[in-house]
Amino acid sequence: MAYTIEGNSGRWEVVVGLEVHAQVISNAKLFSGAATAFGAAPNSQVSLVDAAFPGMLPVLNGECVAQAVRTGLGLNAEIHLHSRFDRKNYFYADLPSGYQISQYEHPIVGKGVIEIELADGSTRQIGVTRLHLEQDAGKSLHDQHPTKTFVDLNRSGVALMEIVSEPDIRSPEEAGAYVRKLRSILRYLGTCDGNMEEGSLRADVNVSVRKAGEAYRTRCEIKNVNSIRFVMQAVEVEALRQIKVWEDGGEVVQETRLFDSARGTTRPMRSKEDAHDYRYFPDPDLRPLVLDPAWVESLRAALPELPDAKRARFIGDFGLSPYDAGVLVAEQSTASYFETVAAGRDAKLAANWVTGDLFAALNRKSVTIEGSPVTPAALGALLDLIGNKTINGKIAKQVFDEMVETGAAPDAIVQARGLRQVVDTSAIDAAVDAVIAANPDKAAEYRSGKDKLFGFFVGQVMKAMAGKGNPALVNDAVKSKLG
Amino acid sequence: MSLDPAAVRRIAKLARIRVADDALPQLAGELNAILGWIEQLNEVDIDGVTPLTGAAQMTLAWRADVVNDGGDAERVLSNAPDRDGQFYAVPKVVE
Structure with a gap:
């Protein structure tokens, strides 16, 4: 129009x-x-x-x-x-x-x-x-x-x-x-x-x-x-x-x-x-x-890769949306930060972290990406912890905030705060049982067809586990216990 | 090409030269004589001649991108009719 x-x-x-x-x-x-x-x-x-x-x-x-x-x-x-x-x-x-x-x-x-x-x-x-x-x-x-x-x-x-x-x-x-x-x-x-x-x-x-x-x-x-x-x-x-x-x-x-x-x-x-x-x-x-x-x-031979070419490459090689690619290539320093984070990792996840949590943190701290308290290598290491299921996405945000404040390495933070994701199904089952026992009325409502309460149970279990439950495993456990 | 007194007044104004009105006709005559002399060049037949881009086709000399001048405000301000601190001072020109 x-x-x-x-x-x-x-x-x-x-x-x-x-x-x-x-x-x-x-x-x-x-x-x-x-x-x-x-x-x-x-x-x-x-x-x-x-x-x-x-x-x-x-x-x-x-x-x-x-x-x-x-x-x-x-x-x-x-x-x-x-x-x-x-x-x-x-x-x-x-x-x-x-x-x-x-x-x-x-x-x-x-x-x-x-x-x-x-x-x-x-x-x-x-x-x-x-x-x-x-x-x-x-x-x-x-x-x-x-x-x-x-x-x-x-x-x-x-x-x-x-x-x-x-x-x-x-x-x-x-x-x-x-x-x-x-x-x-x-x-x-x-x-x-x-x-x-x-x-x-x-x-x-x-x-x-x-x-x-x-x-x-x-x-x-x-x-x-x-x-x-x-x-x-x-x-x-x-x-x-x-x-x-x-x-x-x-x-x-x-x-x-x-x-x-x-x-x-x-x-x-x-x-x-x-x-x-x-x-x-x-x-x-x-x-x-x-x-x-x-x-x-x-x-001409010595020209750097320019924004249009880089954007096309980010879309083609990394599968980014044109919008995300455009945001990432606007500044050379942002593009290079992203490429370091994305190398050998899930590029879309990397793009989301850079344009989301990282940009928000830089804004909050009023610093440019060159002065970022989190290096691209450190953000990459955080994504690796998500990738190998050491922590879940929600805990990762908490770890990231601490990285911004202290500059500490993500694995050190996970270690020090005991944030490792719980994949032990017996621990998850126990937490689900406890939540159902504490909310018998809601369990009954769910069983009589009020599907929307599913989210409530998942939330309560995660809360009981201090956010460290593996989300997929928690979902499975809630579904089977209430089914 | 011929200049009338009005054109001469305008040229003088653009060049910030004050010329009294009664001096304009004589100045126009002198400028027209100069222009007429230069117009003799139009008599040369240049059909098919490529324009000369520079004397002896020498290329423009370049300097390296090196700072080797400046840093002497006193010398630069030495012939300023008026100054204030390290600034030139001129009658106020406000946009």
Whole structure:
């Protein structure tokens, strides 16, 4: 069922395209030898190139090019062996040279595709128009002084990849899934850390609305949205705003807007006259960028297994559901944890433990899977204890909780607490007899046909045995004694 | 291609150069003379000539991904017209 918004004049479709700015992982900047680390003292990571001192010349960082090519390969995109750097001219206080070095007419990466997975299990292909390399600007702080703006150029010149999607996205959910998937691919590739809080990944969201079957109507661009949740909200509130404009007899004007997360609205940016007259031209300081096909192939050969391939393998080799496989591959560290637990064991059981009890425990402790108090080997050992019937599933949860708290090995916990499962049928029979003797009225009801009481008896027996009875054997015993 | 005074005013504004209105016609004349001179290139017949992507087909030099610059805020701020601590300070520009 396609996403639509019901207006007064009927149903509206939403059309969305995203421009994602992803900060390239590199030690040094795109055209200088200054560092890129986040959070340094103001202007401490600035070369004279980044500060645009007269006569300073840019020299391209080869690793940033490699990162862009890896990303292009990961997006199944065309790699352009010939590309070029252009100057995008505009004035702003945090852009000391008065132009940003970018790639306009000839980007390094052309058309590609990202497959997104939706909550109903379906998938969609979202086109990628292009990826190009460009410099980040510096950072302006407007709230530190009553009459002045402070400028920190540490970010100035850091390499960004601008990744532009086709207007193929049709709902807030798809917009969120696209950013999530792109982020996951970038993190697998090691080309961007995807940290939206630190601004390493930010999205410009282009939104328009239309009636079914129409051509595209005028779009608005919502700038610098810095979380996946906000991307989804921005699509929705901007679509609602535009529908109201159209239905009130007005016309949507193409403009740049800001998302106000506190109010949940978008508002126009102060209109910059001539803002879009960037007067691009080839940067005369930089030669055209020409790549050796053999070098591109060597990067391709060194790519890691990406989320889609891993997901297909988890479904095919381990028999996982597409949903579970999708959850497990979203982060490389989760996938690798799962694979260690699942190796040589019941993979579905492993998936349930990782996505269930483990995720819950990590949440509770506010730690990432890298900092998990339970190692994959220890969780595997716990599953082995279930597999060889040393403990039952319910006791296993109790053991797991203790592993989370103490980091102790599962067999040591089972040993110390005497949690070994009771498979001795005479002990089980005795417990069943005692429960029946203590509940003669319920036993009579069961025998006269009230089948639902079966669960009551199993529960009472398990309780009497401190949860350690083998569930199958307990079931058998209750059935035969009451039968 | 020919520029009228209005186009010159716009170019000057984009470049943040203040030009008095009465200076525009003369500036337009000078710019048009430059453009006219460069337009002589259009006389060259380039049908069938592959565009030259770079002088002498040299490839772009690359630097290694090594931090070997920065770490000297004082030098960077040395010609700032105004500063506050380690920040450049400029007249407030609020979006």
